[in-house]
Amino acid sequence: MTGYLRPATLADAVAAHAAHPDWMVLAGGTDLMVNANHRSAPPGIVDLCGCAELRGIVRDADTIRIAAGTTWLDIIGHEWVVAQVPILAAAAGEIGALQIQARGTIGGNIVTSSPVGDSLPVLLALDATLELASPRGRRDVPYRSFTTGYRTTVLAADELIAAITIPVPAAGTRLAWRKVGTRAAQSISKVMAAAAIHVEHGLISWARFGLGAVAERPIRAAAAEAAATGRPPDADTGRAVAVALADEIRPITDVRSAADYRLEVAQSLLMRFVINAGKLP
Ligand SMILES: Cc1cc2nc3c(=O)[nH]c(=O)nc-3n(C[C@H](O)[C@H](O)[C@H](O)COP(=O)(O)OP(=O)(O)OC[C@H]3O[C@@H](n4cnc5c(N)ncnc54)[C@H](O)[C@@H]3O)c2cc1C
Structure with missing residues (x-):
């Protein structure tokens, strides 16, 4: 591996990913590193960890927006998540152990798209929408339309997941x-x-x-x-x-x-x- 970029903004992350489509996009690394010794090294890494825009949870009257690089640990204890969508906090609490929860991100779980990814049935039940970013702009994709088969998704080669938006469940x-x-x-x-x-x-x-x-x-x-x-x-x-x-x-x-x-x-x-x-x- 020769290249390493650690973009500080989402725009820079999108540009870095577009400029180096064959580089590994790294978030927490808890999926990517599992087989690292059994694969050839990527030519470079775009490390999302330094991008503040990719971390955090915000809310308006109708939705909770979770940036894709938010870790499970951030999600487990977040007061809005616990109050409004407790099943996401519960699923996050069952992902690995503390070390994995402190590194692993919701965006990584979604892109890995394993049939046993624990957050994924929750995102379906909550009717979440993914915000995807690329040099062509942003687009929203309902999570129910995101996966297409075994570990395949509609994410384009130049796209990143920016955030996950969850509607606040209606009363009742x-x-x-x-x-x-x-x-x-x-x-x-x-x-x-x-x-x-x-x-x-x-x-x-x-x-x-x-x-x-x-x-x-x-x-x-x-x-x-x-x-x-x-x-x-x-x-x-x-x-x-x-x-x-x-x-x-x-x-x-x-x-x-x-x-x-x-x-x-x-x-x-x-x-x-x-x-x-x-x-x-
Ligand atoms: C010991 C262990 C236990 C685990 N237990 C569980 C478990 O109980 N339940 C479970 O569901 N999972 C589990 N996992 C899997 C893993 O921890 C989760 O899937 C985690 O959410 C992955 O997030 P990450 O940030 O580490 O992803 P990474 O490994 O960094 O990336 C995973 C994939 O997502 C891509 N990616 C990451 N962020 C973005 C983005 N914003 N835009 C576009 N692409 C992106 C990467 O390029 C890569 O293809 C476990 C893993 C380990 C090693």
Whole structure:
């Protein structure tokens, strides 16, 4: 490796990335460094760590905007995140251990786009939007349209993620998140599920279910969402959601889990989320 740039502004980071498309874009490095010894060294590094614009959380009346280089540790304890979108703080708290949380960033998790990326089902349930920056300007991409397949996304070669914008959930929205792994802490997920369920006058007016580790990429469970809509948040609806889910996901068997176990766990989680949504005031 011969080149190293540490841009101080987002504009400089975009320019550096565009000028050196074959250089590694480095945030926390917690994904990139895992296989570093088994790959050829990149010709250079664009290190985003010095870019203040890529770190921090701001809020307006309707949204919370998280800069892409914000670490999990910053997210876990942030008062607006905890108050408005606690499922993101909960997912962040289950990513690795303290060392990983202190280095790893939300932008890195999104670009790595692993089917077991823990924040990704949460971003689906919260209907987050990504702000992408390139020399051609900025564009917004709903996170639900960002991933295209196994670790593939619509991010163009010259684009960086600048920020993630999350709408503040409307009153009456119940949020839920659960990661299931081999142990309570520091495990790679077998299944993760996140939900935003809006209850009005005793009925579910809409639901968003985000799931991880049950497909080649994080997915929204559209049929399960439809099965919940217009019904009371109770056990019958939970069962209808589980039946719909069985028709729409085809989990795989791999070293971490078996397909039928993954389906059963995903069904149980969504069922529980629906029933619990009915118990909350
Ligand atoms: C021991 C260990 C435990 C882990 N546990 C978990 C876990 O429990 N759950 C989980 O989901 N993940 C886990 N991870 C994976 C990793 O920590 C996360 O995915 C983390 O969020 C990655 O962020 P990063 O900043 O370190 O990314 P990096 O490694 O710096 O980058 C990852 C990718 O994103 C790109 N990138 C980063 N920022 C941007 C940007 N702003 N714009 C464009 N491209 C960008 C990089 O070029 C690279 O392709 C673990 C990793 C380790 C090593």
